[in-house]
Amino acid sequence: MASAQKSLAQAIRDRRSTPSFDGEPIPASDLKLILDAGLKAPSGYNMQPWRFIVVQHPEQRRRLRAASYNQAKVEEASVVIVACGDCDGWRKDLEEMLRLGRAAGMPESYAAQAAANVPEYLSGFSDAEMHGWLNKQVTIATTSMMWMAEVLGYDTAMLEGFEQQGVCETLRLPMSYWVVSLLAIGHLKGADKFDGGRFDSSHTVFGEEYGKQLKLK
Ligand SMILES: Cc1cc2nc3c(=O)[nH]c(=O)nc-3n(C[C@H](O)[C@H](O)[C@H](O)COP(=O)(O)O)c2cc1C
Numbered sequence: 001m002a003s004a005q006k007s008l009a010q011a012i013r014d015r016r017s018t019p020s021f022d023g024e025p026i027p028a029s030d031l032k033l034i035l036d037a038g039l040k041a042p043s044g045y046n047m048q049p050w051r052f053i054v055v056q057h058p059e060q061r062r063r064l065r066a067a068s069y070n071q072a073k074v075e076e077a078s079v080v081i082v083a084c085g086d087c088d089g090w091r092k093d094l095e096e097m098l099r100l101g102r103a104a105g106m107p108e109s110y111a112a113q114a115a116a117n118v119p120e121y122l123s124g125f126s127d128a129e130m131h132g133w134l135n136k137q138v139t140i141a142t143t144s145m146m147w148m149a150e151v152l153g154y155d156t157a158m159l160e161g162f163e164q165q166g167v168c169e170t171l172r173l174p175m176s177y178w179v180v181s182l183l184a185i186g187h188l189k190g191a192d193k194f195d196g197g198r199f200d201s202s203h204t205v206f207g208e209e210y211g212k213q214l215k216l217k
Helices: 008-014 028-039 058-066 072-076 089-103 108-122 127-151 164-171
Strands: 050-055 079-086 155-159 177-186
Touching: 008 127, 028 050, 028 079, 028 127, 050 058, 050 127, 058 072, 058 079, 058 164, 072 155, 072 177, 079 089, 079 127, 089 108, 127 155, 127 177, 164 177
Parallel strands: none
Antiparallel strands: 050 079, 079 177, 155 177
């Protein structure tokens, strides 16, 4: 494994949404580590509904930029991972999820419950509910990739500024795909972004119930 350049704690301290990249290519071995980190993420019922399109070719990055409100970093980054969810993934992959699980010791009682619960839970979803479910699952995997990239010494930028249809057309995505975000990875060019700061935790974290201050001894 390539050596980590930073601890996770340091990466969390240092990370900024990178404003500009120098375009230097990323070694395939590092890219593999980054992708694997995402693919090991947890997901509901282990259904892994994520799909990732890895865009490295300059011409394709240029096209992707055009579908991303002309954000320059999409073209400048060494690689842009387009994080998608497949609305029909659970239909296609349920059997394979169960096969993998059984091979690794999944109890039959668990397999039977999952085989019943997954269709029961997901088949009634509206499009909006399915997109919400996919946003959650895919973002966990994409964030895992982001942290692995940061720990390896790369700079990253997560992007939601894109046109759904434009990205689908540019990447020739199947109709059942939903684009969740773009993760640009590379090396910072120029000055980093300012640190916008974070709200005081009393505004965003509560203890035991809403409105009660969390007391950490
Ligand atoms: C899901 C998500 C989508 C974002 N989309 C964009 C984007 O399209 N363009 C952009 O310049 N920054 C984007 N950002 C970066 C945010 O503006 C940034 O995270 C925020 O200002 C805090 O700054 P920091 O990440 O440097 O701490 C996005 C961040 C997240 C988490």
